[in-house]
Amino acid sequence: ETGVTQTPRHLVMGMTNKKSLKCEQHLGHNAMYWYKQSAKKPLELMFVYNFKEQTENNSVPSRFSPECPNSSHLFLHLHTLQPEDSALYLCASSQSTLAGGVYEQYFGPGTRLTVT
Amino acid sequence: DAKTTQPNSMESNEEEPVHLPCNHSTISGTDYIHWYRQLPSQGPEYVIHGLTSNVNNRMASLAIAEDRKSSTLILHRATLRDAAVYYCILRDGFGGGGADGLTFGKGTHLIIQP
Numbered sequence: 358e359t360g361v362t363q364t365p366r367h368l369v370m371g372m373t374n375k376k377s378l379k380c381e382q383h384l385g386h387n388a389m390y391w392y393k394q395s396a397k398k399p400l401e402l403m404f405v406y407n408f409k410e411q412t413e414n415n416s417v418p419s420r421f422s423p424e425c426p427n428s429s430h431l432f433l434h435l436h437t438l439q440p441e442d443s444a445l446y447l448c449a450s451s452q453s454t455l456a457g458g459v460y461e462q463y464f465g466p467g468t469r470l471t472v473t
Numbered sequence: 474d475a476k477t478t479q480p481n482s483m484e485s486n487e488e489e490p491v492h493l494p495c496n497h498s499t500i501s502g503t504d505y506i507h508w509y510r511q512l513p514s515q516g517p518e519y520v521i522h523g524l525t526s527n528v529n530n531r532m533a534s535l536a537i538a539e540d541r542k543s544s545t546l547i548l549h550r551a552t553l554r555d556a557a558v559y560y561c562i563l564r565d566g567f568g569g570g571g572a573d574g575l576t577f578g579k580g581t582h583l584i585i586q587p
Contacts, residue, residue, distance in 0.1 A: 359518065388572035400517070402574030413574060447516045453572040459505045459564050462575060464516030 360384040361465035363448050369471045370438065378433040378468045380448030388453035389431040390462065391423060394445040406431065407453050438472045445469050477561045482582040485551050493546040493581055495561030503566045506537060506544050509575070510557040517560065517577075520546065524566070556585045 361382045370376050382389065391403040405413035406425040420442075422434040431448055445467045452460040478496040485491045497506065508520040521528055521535045523544070528535045534547040548555055560580040564573065 359516070361516075390574055392574075399579055400575075400577035402576070405572055405574050407572035412572060415574070449516070451572065459507075459522070459566050461507070461519035461522070462509075462517075464518065466514075467516050 359463045363465035367469045375436040380431040382450035386450040387428050388451045390449040392447040440472050443472045479581045484584040486586050491548040491551045496543045498542045504563040507562045508546050509560045512557045551585050558582050
């Protein structure tokens with residue numbers, strides 16, 4: 358148990374559906390992250406939020422839309438996905454400051470997404 | 474970002490020490506060396522990190538070469554639960570307000586034989 362939970366754990370959706378992934382952290386962290394892990398590819402960073410502000414978008418297509426309403430919650434809204442978007446989507450959180458530093462990230466168990 | 478190079482896979486026997494190497498010849502002076510591992514069907518978990526000196530914690534030890542161009546993660550007594558993919562990642566100590574994403578490579582797939 359890492360203190361980061363993700364729901365749902367498994368999701369099957371059609372290409373015309375709209376769904377959302379939810380991440381919640383109980384660690385008092387200020388930074389949250391979305392990563393994507395496709396089969397046979399390294400884990401890829403998608404988005405970074407620091408103190409509720411998006412600080413990084415790693416050239417992610419607009420069919421993925423993140424939302425961070427507060428420091429404890431992070432959502433990934435999905436719409437009109439493609440089959441190649443099927444992957445494990447991982448959320449992470451970390452301590453952060455506005456002055457720099459290096460802090461370990463705590464990952465959730467991931468949501469296994471299948472797009473049909 | 475500075476790049477790391479790791480062997481694709483390694484095999485070891487249970488209850489023996491394991492030395493996982495990582496090369497990072499282009500490391501900069503402000504880069505920290507981090508190790509994460511990903512057990513089957515789980516998200517990655519932090520293992521250890523260091524800058525210049527060797528580091529120990531309850532999970533592992535990190536030995537850093539004097540020129541910092543390579544490092545070794547040491548599991549002192551491997552168990553079957555240590556079978557995972559191990560990632561060596563460089564992180565800039567002055568980047569991102571502490572909120573910079575991790576750049577994962579392919580890592581080393583560690584196989585533990587009973």
